[in-house]
Amino acid sequence: MLRLIGYFFGIGVMLALLAAAGVAVYVGHLTQDLPDYEVLASYEPPVTTRVHAADGSLMAEFARQRRLYLPIQAVPDRVKAAFLSAEDKNFYTHPGVDAEGIVRAALLLAKGGPMQGASTITQQVAKNFLLTNERSIERKIKEAVLSFRIEQAYSKDRILELYLNEIYLGFVYPGQGAYGIAAAALTYFDKSVNELTVSEAAYLAALPKGPTNYHPFRNTERALERRNWVIGQMVENGYVTKEEGDKARAEPLGVSSRRNGNYLFAGDYFTEDVRRELIARYGQDALYEGGLSVRTTLDPKLQLMARKALQNGLIKYDRLRGYRGPKSQVDVSGDWGAAVGEVKGLS
Template sequence: MIRLIGYFFGIGAFLLLGVAGAAALYLGVVTKDLPDYEVLAKYSPPVTTRFHAGNGALMAEYARERRLYLPIQAIPDRVKAAFISAEDKNFYQHPGVDITGLARAIAVNLQNFGSGRRPVGASTITQQVAKNFLLSSDQTIDRKVKEAILSFRIEQAYSKDRILELYLNEIFFGLNSYGIAGAALTYFDKSVTELTIAETAYLAALPKGPANYHPFRKTEAAIERRNWVIDRMVEN
């Protein structure tokens, strides 16, 4: 009996070593051509050029991407809270990948399999920074693995506030607006500091798919998603 147990233990150990070796080989292949995440330190996005009259009145704006860059210190806490609640509630706790959120998403997707419901994602804000700045949007295993590895490295190199600053200034909000400051002007003709909680929650709903929550063409969906973000803010 002991010999049989030892036999199965040996087979198990051999298989485990084989899996570990294959995983190490795969990771070696995937990581050999990873983008340089240090370019994030020199991030300089295209911003809107604005012309003012002598009395300070705005005369014209020119931009390929309507964006005004804001340092994290200039972004109100309620705006940060809205996006963290909508996108990554454990942002300040996880090391780049939210293992708990990932496990929850897998469980929900397995439960909803075959129901026609849209799959639940588990990408953190850090993973979205890695994808938006350094990778493509290809829905492949290789890309997701690279995204996770880069996320761990980004978290080691930069502060949480710096990562959130990059995210809030880069993301697309629809209507040719990029970054939270540009979106506030486009949708509400306000500065970020003037946004109400409802307006902030609506903007936080947009990164998942601006066309899905268009304020005029998809009004009901926009209001529903905005209210969902407010509920998450209350909960968190």
Template sequence: MVYSLTEQARDFTPHGLSIPRIPIPKRMPDPAGGVPEPENVYHKGYFPRIRETLARTVAGVRLLATNPARVPSAAAAWLGEQLEKDALFFQAGLFGGWAAVRAGFRATGRGLRHPVHRRWILGLIALIAFLPGFTWQRCGFRGCPDVGKLAALQPGGAARVYDARGQLLAELAPTRWAVVALDDLPDYVAEAFVAVEDKNFYEHSGVHWPRFVAQTVKNLVPGGRSQGASTISMQVARNVFPDRLPAADRSVKRKVLEIRVAREIEQRYTKAQILQTYINNIYFGEGVYGIESAARVYFGKHASQLKLSEAALLAGLPKAPTHYSPRRNMARSVQRRNLVLSLMAAQGRITAGQARSSKDAEVRLARLRPESRPRTRFPYFVEHARRMLEAELGPALYAGGLRIHTTLDPRVQRAAEQNVEAQVRAIENGRFGRFTGPRRAAYRDSSETPYLQGAAMVMSARTGDVLALVGGRSYDESAFDRMTQGLRQPGSAFKPFVYAAAVAEGVTPTDRVVDDTVRRELPGGEVWTPRNFDGRYRGAVTVRTSLRQSINTIAVKLAEQAGLDDVEQVARRAGITRDIPPLPSVAIGATAVRPMELVRAYTPFATLGYRVEPRFVTRVEDRDGKVVWRARVKRRRVMDRGVAFVVTTMLRGAIDRGTGTAARGALGDGVPAAGKTGTTNDATDAWFVGF
């Protein structure tokens, strides 16, 4: 769109704005009768562009104040004008070459011959040509990291853990022993890492370009699975400079900087030095850095004593330490180990016979000793929070300076620990009947813990905040967390899910069911005959009474009436993740569950239908107070409100007049409470879950 100026004063209205213009005098003829002097299109007074911009701005404000209805159309016209000018310029540049670009500038009133325009265009071209080389050489404006730190690489400072009241609870320091020289290790230790992490390690100079390009293209394919192409040198770069090269940053800028640093590392250090740095500082999960500490924690031996099968298992961990941890999933860890052995054999690093024999080797883990970690208050809670954050943050958890805010209430935690120990001692002392099991006192100096144990968890049903967690009688004697890691049969504590399924099918608390002998044939021909805890049969009783008195035979009948598949679905939606076999014995808790899952599965009763996920940590901040991770309250409706209400009223009866009256005695009258006890055969396990 091109505009011309007239000899008389006129309005310039390309977009509907009426802006008065300065009159332009007629061009005076040359006195000599020759060609008139060309009009100076650049100097129409002082600062013409600024004056024009100010005039347009004033006119726009005046229009907004006097006639707002015209503002949208005027703005649209102005935008169209600008787009048309830009389109003309870029079209000329794309299709017409340099001459067309110059013509495009003239058409839009911006001549390239003008010294001001020429200066900024040439300066822009020079800047564009200069920036790539500058940023590559300097690693951006912040400068390149000092790769000299490689020789003295150490994990960052300990993360600090705080309770719900803001008091320091613990420091999560990484586990680390002395650095070991590559020459002191069996050859297959280093070869295992090279085989699975970077088989071309000895051929490339920091980046394996064919692999990098192939993986980049694969990652760009819509719907494709994102994969990595980092060499060992690039992983070392990330470990040395986690602040400049955060693993969570997937941007192109971070990847380019990682390549730049990796190539400089390759130029300054030998392959042996780089590989030694890698295996001494890579993260192996469980708060463990370096091959020596990994060998100690996982196998109880020095890295120089590792067998081929053990070295292959450790080499498989850095890709996803939590996912492949043998302490969390042995089957998955062994599968990963066998993959490493297969790669080593395929690449000629070991023989096929060595690979076969190592695949058949049994994995024998060392006992996780509490002395391998700094002593903390409430260690079961802290250790579970650490494992959870490792799964979320990975090695960044130990990058240094993090502040972890938890949900733990120290007063509730101390009360839970004291009550667990008091209850367990009461059982040992015969308060509830003769006790014949091993006593704790006999194993004070032993690594075995066959004596009676207890566990507890206190959680807010509204938010899921875990206020207290007790995983055993003593973390120093046994670091195994029975609340979050143990598998136990819940016994009658499973019955609320049976009754919820029955209520959903139309059963009411006042319906009467006959308590008598039940015989069921199980797969394989075995006949199963459940009995009540006291050995008696009561005849016809109400459904409410059967739950209050925990009658096994009626629970089996209700499960069959509702459907065993429905019972399974109710329990699974409530929060039980373990397999629940479709057998009548499930009605009285003949299936293994994790205690923490059972606590979560009771939340739909307490919240009238919502399952609430346990929350141990509310947020994680960096050293500057910036939130780097936050845990939201997770609630999901999984049960009908009416069903949850009816089952809760029946569970209140169990507290007031049934098997849970001990809880009522502890709470006193006037405190609304509901819950259910559970006991397995021979009183091997005794439960109480309530709210």
């Protein structure tokens, strides 16, 4: 009997070793042509060029991706806490892959709960910078191996910095898509990152799972629910007190409803001339990816006065020539900066 047990035990060990060897060969085959993770050391993202008037007010932005790079040292603790609570609470302790998170997500799914992503921030960096969005076992294996290697090569703060500056966080209005937390803070709240409140930071941290799912105006209730969940995680993880969490949850989303923030549209033609001049001097790549900061000579008050004078002059000229009434009505208030009532008052 003992010999029979020993025989089957030996067979089991042999099969286990063969299976392990097979897995090792398979993983080795998948990972022999992995992307070079060392490129992350010299990563320079495309950054938005901003054009300012003489008084420093923002006139225009030019970019292929709306992004403002922010070193990790400049990111407030409450903002880091919000993203860590929402995306990877064990970030500073796991080696790149969070076994606890994988088990937790699997158990929740087995109980009939919603499917939760178990990817760590490091895995998201590996995917966003080095891999594709393909949904397959092969890609997940490559992602895990790259994550281990990235953790060995870079500090946790460097990995978090890459993540916070690369992640896509959606838009309030089409054409204003934000990449990274600095651009997102301006897009959603018309604020710099260090001005964000706990509730605002929590809302931004709610967006990586699907910005359109938590759009502040189209899906307000879902956005509030997700933001409040993030705040709850911040309380649970000890980043904010219960009182601070309750106060933050009671606040509205507070997203800015201004389509273009503080942009000065009275200088449209002027900024177009500036754009052409910058391309002529530095090239398109520098303009749309180089993060130039341009201070012009335009005086906003004088520009608005000049535009108003032109508007009034054209209206006066038309009246003197005998206004014949409109052939069709077009709302030009957005172009002229005039109230609709002023335009309609001519008829």
